[in-house]
Amino acid sequence: MMKARAVISISGAKDLSGEKETQIIVPSSVSRQDLLKDLVSRFSLQAIESIITLAVNEEYILDAEEINLKNGDQLAIIPPLSGG
Amino acid sequence: MVIEKDFKDPRILQLKEEIKNLKLLLCQKETELSELLKPVAFSCCHGPSMKGASKEKLSATEISRYSRQMLIPKIGVKGQLKLKNSSVLIVGVGGLGCPAALYLAAAGVGCIGLVDHDCVEINNLHRQVLHSDVFLNQPKVDSAFAALRRLNEEVEFRTHKTQLSSSNATDIISSYDVIVDATDNAPTRFLLNDVCVFTKKPLVSGAALQTEGQLTVYNYENGPCYRCLFPKPPPPNSVKNCGDAGVLGTVPGVIGTLQAMEVIKILTENKGVLSGRLLTYDGLDASFRTFKIRDKSKTCAVCSESPTIKELIDYEQFCGSAANDKNPSINLLNPNERIHVERLAELLKTESENNTFIDVRSPEEFEMCSISKFVNVPINSLFFYNTSSEPLFTDLKLDTEKPVYVICRRGNDSQRAVQILKDLYSHLEIKDVIGGLHSWAKRVDNDFPVY
Ligand SMILES: [Zn+2]
Numbered sequence: 001m002m003k004a005r006a007v008i009s010i011s012g013a014k015d016l017s018g019e020k021e022t023q024i025i026v027p028s029s030v031s032r033q034d035l036l037k038d039l040v041s042r043f044s045l046q047a048i049e050s051i052i053t054l055a056v057n058e059e060y061i062l063d064a065e066e067i068n069l070k071n072g073d074q075l076a077i078i079p080p081l082s083g084g
Numbered sequence: 085m086v087i088e089k090d091f092k093d094p095r096i097l098q099l100k101e102e103i104k105n106l107k108l109l110l111c112q113k114e115t116e117l118s119e120l121l122k123p124v125a126f127s128c129c130h131g132p133s134m135k136g137a138s139k140e141k142l143s144a145t146e147i148s149r150y151s152r153q154m155l156i157p158k159i160g161v162k163g164q165l166k167l168k169n170s171s172v173l174i175v176g177v178g179g180l181g182c183p184a185a186l187y188l189a190a191a192g193v194g195c196i197g198l199v200d201h202d203c204v205e206i207n208n209l210h211r212q213v214l215h216s217d218v219f220l221n222q223p224k225v226d227s228a229f230a231a232l233r234r235l236n237e238e239v240e241f242r243t244h245k246t247q248l249s250s251s252n253a254t255d256i257i258s259s260y261d262v263i264v265d266a267t268d269n270a271p272t273r274f275l276l277n278d279v280c281v282f283t284k285k286p287l288v289s290g291a292a293l294q295t296e297g298q299l300t301v302y303n304y305e306n307g308p309c310y311r312c313l314f315p316k317p318p319p320p321n322s323v324k325n326c327g328d329a330g331v332l333g334t335v336p337g338v339i340g341t342l343q344a345m346e347v348i349k350i351l352t353e354n355k356g357v358l359s360g361r362l363l364t365y366d367g368l369d370a371s372f373r374t375f376k377i378r379d380k381s382k383t384c385a386v387c388s389e390s391p392t393i394k395e396l397i398d399y400e401q402f403c404g405s406a407a408n409d410k411n412p413s414i415n416l417l418n419p420n421e422r423i424h425v426e427r428l429a430e431l432l433k434t435e436s437e438n439n440t441f442i443d444v445r446s447p448e449e450f451e452m453c454s455i456s457k458f459v460n461v462p463i464n465s466l467f468f469y470n471t472s473s474e475p476l477f478t479d480l481k482l483d484t485e486k487p488v489y490v491i492c493r494r495g496n497d498s499q500r501a502v503q504i505l506k507d508l509y510s511h512l513e514i515k516d517v518i519g520g521l522h523s524w525a526k527r528v529d530n531d532f533p534v535y
Contacts, residue, residue, distance in 0.1 A: 011364055012296055047322045051314055059376045078364065078375065080314050081291035081298050083326040084180040084268040084336060
């Protein structure tokens with residue numbers, strides 16, 4: 001399987017994962033569902049899995065989408081914040 | 085040489101009290117005056133009552149007052165008149181609502197409604213910048229009203245001291261042009277979204293936590309709604325609130341100000357409204373990012389062509405959590421596994437050497453305040469020990485024979501901690517302190533900080 005080296009950032013979840021931004025190796029072609037599953041287990045985000053939104057290069061990925069990734073792509077995990 | 089002032093000086097205390105009372109009296113008089121100045125046929129926000137002022141043109145004072153923003157070609161006289169003839173509802177007069185209201189009132193929005201059920205607490209003041217010491221324990225809407233009126237008497241303010249709910253939301257919301265979501269909990273966010281979809285109002289939504297914020301505009305010119313993006317409610321307890329996770333005051337300051345900016349763009353019919361995009365702000369690395377979010381969802385439960393939700397529902401039930409940011413008390417232990425704060429005080433006094441006292445709050449909280457003799461073992465570290473075979477007490481150099489007493493902030497985490505500890509040390513007597521440090525401060529040590 002082809003792999004890509006992407007940069008991932010996790011907002012609003014820093015104390016869930018202990019990370020803000022880090023490099024990860026991901027498959028270069030993957031379904032949203034599989035990528036999400038991978039990221040959730042990698043960063044222990046199970047508690048918010050059902051409400052996470054996922055963006056690639058600052059664009060949201062829809063449920064059924066197939067994602068093509070290349071080196072340097074920016075992944076972002078954005079859970080909704082509620083505080084005010 | 086610095087001379088130490090005696091702040092317990094009776095004259096100082098007396099003056100402080102007198103000044104506080106005068107400030108309150110001033111507010112009462114101002115309220116009375118503004119009641120008397122209200123036009124007779126008062127119907128704020130339904131139409132251009134606007135304190136009887138002309139709605140077609142600006143007065144000389146208004147031109148002077150708003151000249152600096154009217155000089156901008158995209159605003160001009162036309163834009164200023166639009167602001168003057170508009171109404172905005174701000175839901176939540178907290179960290180986001182205060183700065184949003186401040187800038188909208190300053191900008192000359194004709195009518196501003198404020199909804200909040202809460203009273204001002206001392207832990208609000210670092211970020212909710214309309215409120216001050218004088219208004220502690222007073223309704224937030226009254227406090228905000230007093231501050232805003234001082235800023236701009238030309239604006240008509242409407243206060244709604246109520247919890248927005250399925251039964252009153254449509255009534256309150258339908259008379260305003262734009263709605264600002266400055267709330268602090270998921271059920272109210274879903275409620276606001278659905279009402280705004282049903283009544284066709286743009287919803288300017290902001291959120292802030294710790295050092296991060298989010299901003300977007302829902303339900304604007306065929307853009308997505310909150311449910312298009314988040315069809316499911318957050319699992320209960322998965323979303324952190326400001327009371328637990330904390331928030332730096334400047335973060336809602338930034339986001340609330342940006343909410344006011346979006347409102348002004350919508351009202352003045354300017355382009356570039358943040359619809360279909362989500363802005364995130366991280367104060368720590370000073371970064372703003374804008375994400376393109378999805379279009380309206382064809383399967384959205386409220387805003388699609390074939391909605392499954394056609395009227396307001398029970399949002400607390402839908403989200404499985406209450407429509408506030410307070411934490412409900414839980415009850416996991418038997419009464420014989422718990423002690424009251426008075427018993428703890430006795431134990432600390434007479435038998436402190438024969439027992440182990442554990443405080444399971446975060447290190448940050450422990451550093452703010454703690455009871456002496458207590459050792460800090462954050463509950464998160466217990467979760468770790470729970471799944472490993474490492475001996476916790478040996479690591480912590482704690483006695484493995486003495487009875488253990490566990491305390492936390494409110495008496496919830498302490499119960500969870502007792503359950504974990506019992507799995508690890510079944511032979512030990514392990515109990516928690518009912519009501520935690522809040523009870524301790526209330527019933528044993530009144531000087532203990534409450535947060
Ligand atoms: Zn929708």
